[in-house]
Amino acid sequence: MAVSEQPPGPGLTNWLSEKLFHNYIWRSIFRSGYPSTPRNQMLVVATNVFLHLHPTRLHKTHVRITHTYCLGGITFFFFLSLTVTGVMLMFYYVPAADRAFQDVAALETNIRFGMLMRNLHRWMAHGMVISVFLHMMRVFYTGSYKPPREFNWLVGVILLTLTLALSFTGYLLPWDQLSIWAVTVGMNMAGTVPVMGQQQQLLLLGGFEVGDAALIRFYTLHVIGLPLIAAIFMAVHFWRIRRDGGLARPL
Amino acid sequence: MAVNAQAVSSEASATRPRREREQELLVWPDLVFVEFIAAMVFTFMFVLLSTMLDAPLLNQANLDITPNPSKAAWYLVALQELLLHMHPALGGVIAPTIGLAIIGAFPYIDRSNDGQGTWFGTPNAVKIILFSGAFASIFTVALILYDQGRHVNVITNVVQRSDKDWQWPGKLAPFQNVRSIQTGWEWSIPVPVSAQLGPGEHDGELNWPDDFTHVPMPFNGTSGPDWMRWGPPTFLPAWMQAMYWYDLNMNTPAFVVELFIPVAIMVILPVIMILMMRKLGWIHTMRDGSIGIFTGMMAVYFILTIIGAGFRGAGQDLVMPWDVPHID
Ligand code: HEM
Numbered sequence: 001m002a003v004s005e006q007p008p009g010p011g012l013t014n015w016l017s018e019k020l021f022h023n024y025i026w027r028s029i030f031r032s033g034y035p036s037t038p039r040n041q042m043l044v045v046a047t048n049v050f051l052h053l054h055p056t057r058l059h060k061t062h063v064r065i066t067h068t069y070c071l072g073g074i075t076f077f078f079f080l081s082l083t084v085t086g087v088m089l090m091f092y093y094v095p096a097a098d099r100a101f102q103d104v105a106a107l108e109t110n111i112r113f114g115m116l117m118r119n120l121h122r123w124m125a126h127g128m129v130i131s132v133f134l135h136m137m138r139v140f141y142t143g144s145y146k147p148p149r150e151f152n153w154l155v156g157v158i159l160l161t162l163t164l165a166l167s168f169t170g171y172l173l174p175w176d177q178l179s180i181w182a183v184t185v186g187m188n189m190a191g192t193v194p195v196m197g198q199q200q201q202l203l204l205l206g207g208f209e210v211g212d213a214a215l216i217r218f219y220t221l222h223v224i225g226l227p228l229i230a231a232i233f234m235a236v237h238f239w240r241i242r243r244d245g246g247l248a249r250p251l
Numbered sequence: 252m253a254v255n256a257q258a259v260s261s262e263a264s265a266t267r268p269r270r271e272r273e274q275e276l277l278v279w280p281d282l283v284f285v286e287f288i289a290a291m292v293f294t295f296m297f298v299l300l301s302t303m304l305d306a307p308l309l310n311q312a313n314l315d316i317t318p319n320p321s322k323a324a325w326y327l328v329a330l331q332e333l334l335l336h337m338h339p340a341l342g343g344v345i346a347p348t349i350g351l352a353i354i355g356a357f358p359y360i361d362r363s364n365d366g367q368g369t370w371f372g373t374p375n376a377v378k379i380i381l382f383s384g385a386f387a388s389i390f391t392v393a394l395i396l397y398d399q400g401r402h403v404n405v406i407t408n409v410v411q412r413s414d415k416d417w418q419w420p421g422k423l424a425p426f427q428n429v430r431s432i433q434t435g436w437e438w439s440i441p442v443p444v445s446a447q448l449g450p451g452e453h454d455g456e457l458n459w460p461d462d463f464t465h466v467p468m469p470f471n472g473t474s475g476p477d478w479m480r481w482g483p484p485t486f487l488p489a490w491m492q493a494m495y496w497y498d499l500n501m502n503t504p505a506f507v508v509e510l511f512i513p514v515a516i517m518v519i520l521p522v523i524m525i526l527m528m529r530k531l532g533w534i535h536t537m538r539d540g541s542i543g544i545f546t547g548m549m550a551v552y553f554i555l556t557i558i559g560a561g562f563r564g565a566g567q568d569l570v571m572p573w574d575v576p577h578i579d
Contacts (some may be wrong), residue, residue, distance in 0.1 A: 035279060041277050042277060042278075057278060063285060070286070074289060077293060119304065143368060146367045153357070157354055164326060167326070176307075176309040178309045180313075182321070184314075186327055188339070189344060248367050249369075250368050251364055
């Protein structure tokens with residue numbers, strides 16, 4: 001790709017942009033300038049590691065916001081933001097029954113921006129659950145699960161379950177009355193399953209009530225197990241969208 | 252030949268693809284721009300929200316102090332609501348699992364291409380959505396109100412104005428709430444004494460509920476003629492023993508209340524709903540039917556969540572939202 005589409009002219013802005021964007025370091029990162037021709041715009045999408053999730057061009061109904069309401073994208077955005085804020089929370093949080101609550105309380109009072117990070121993580125988690133539901137509804141009501149997208153709908157259902165599981169495991173971590181009782185209620189439901197229930201409960205709690213063992217299990221699932229699985233399924237989800245010929249539209 | 256092939260291919264590439272191309276936009280800048288704006292808007296919105304609204308943090312966890320009510324996270328509150336009305340395994344695990352399985356099965360049930368890629372793509376889609384949404388919401392609310400039994404208080408109050416001693420008649424117990432079928436309802440039918448085999452009283456009457464609480468399961472090893480009686484299957488591995496219904500007797504009234512009636516309602520109501528819409532001439536394809544079922548499921552989930560989160564107070568009693576106690 002060409003480095004620049006325009007020859008540098010006189011004037012302060014041009015001088016500035018020359019110094020800022022045409023130096024050795026900048027160009028070692030970004031090989032090209034702003035892609036201003038259709039050819040370069042397609043190339044940038046096809047060659048950039050992040051953008052190449054997309055096709056280079058797409059049908060114009062799919063750019064219209066009212067077709068998708070960006071809901072899948074917003075869910076993904078929440079997932080990414082939750083990873084960032086979650087990592088910050090991990091710096092200060094120790095998953096032990098006698099510390100967890102104090103750590104979260106300290107986050108609110110002793111740590112700069114701690115409260116903001118916790119709030120963001122909490123509200124975005126709720127946001128992700130809502131947006132994944134809405135995304136499912138939009139896919140359903142636009143009939144976008146129809147052939148050849150059956151399997152991607154199934155991948156979506158798995159992602160929905162994973163999203164709920166992520167939220168559920170995270171709910172315990174503040175170790176306050178809200179979290180421990182919500183999880184107790186949830187686990188009691190799981191414990192009533194015939195045949196497998198008790199074992200399942202024991203497996204998740206590591207004991208008979210929500211205690212230290214449960215906290216460390218939920219924590220591990222929440223910060224690495226489930227996000228990893230979710231990320232893999234998201235990769236499959238996005239890949240399948242491309243393989244199925246982009247988003248669904250009338251035949 | 253060569254000339255022909257060229258004519259065909261040049262025609263193909265000259266007409267159809269071009270029309271396709273004209274419908275297409277470039278991802279950069281058109282889509283990337285929308286994505287960027289959406290990301291910015293949401294970052295901004297949530298940072299703003301987070302500076303204004305703090306995440307809750309109650310007292311430190313303590314398993315000795317049970318908050319009343321203790322509720323699950325809001326997206327599980329719908330299941331918690333179901334627990335109040337049926338067997339916990341059915342409401343908390345089996346029904347939701349089947350629900351999820353049905354959602355997953357839609358593409359395999361509805362394999363047609365009608366309405367693909369357009370909002371509400373079939374002619375009657377909007378009507379079906381409104382009808383099934385309303386149908387599911389109304390019946391969910393009605394069933395919850397029935398099972399809560401508030402109408403019993405209201406009617407008792409009204410009737411007691413003229414007749415001080417009036418009580419809800421035992422014969423009508425099933426109309427109080429579903430649990431009353433098991434606990435508040437008594438009737439008996441005469442049977443020959445010789446036909447009464449069970450462990451209950453052999454008094455020539457079959458009494459509900461007492462004579463129905465210990466009905467032996469078939470092949471439970473401890474009932475029936477001699478050849479059907481045997482010891483516990485200790486030769487099996489433990490997990491298999493746990494699955495075998497040795498010495499199990501069925502509590503029929505509990506079974507009817509906790510499993511049979513709820514399952515029957517959850518099966519029959521959707522069927523009636525679909526049949527009604529077929530009668531109305533709205534449902535012609537699997538797609539139409541799927542829209543009805545999906546919308547109904549979403550509506551039930553939504554209503555259960557609203558009621559569970561906003562209308563359940565201490566002891567999971569049905570109260571107005573402002574009477575739901577704050578937990579700390
Ligand atoms: C973590 C959860 C999820 C993420 C991050 C996600 C992400 C996405 C994105 C970015 C798209 C592109 C179109 C759009 O934005 O609407 C998409 C499409 C799609 N999603 Fe999801 N999704 C998730 C969950 C689900 C669920 C729960 C379902 C259904 C049960 C589902 C089914 C589909 C299908 C079938 C498509 C193709 C739609 C079409 O062709 O128009 N996804 N998803």
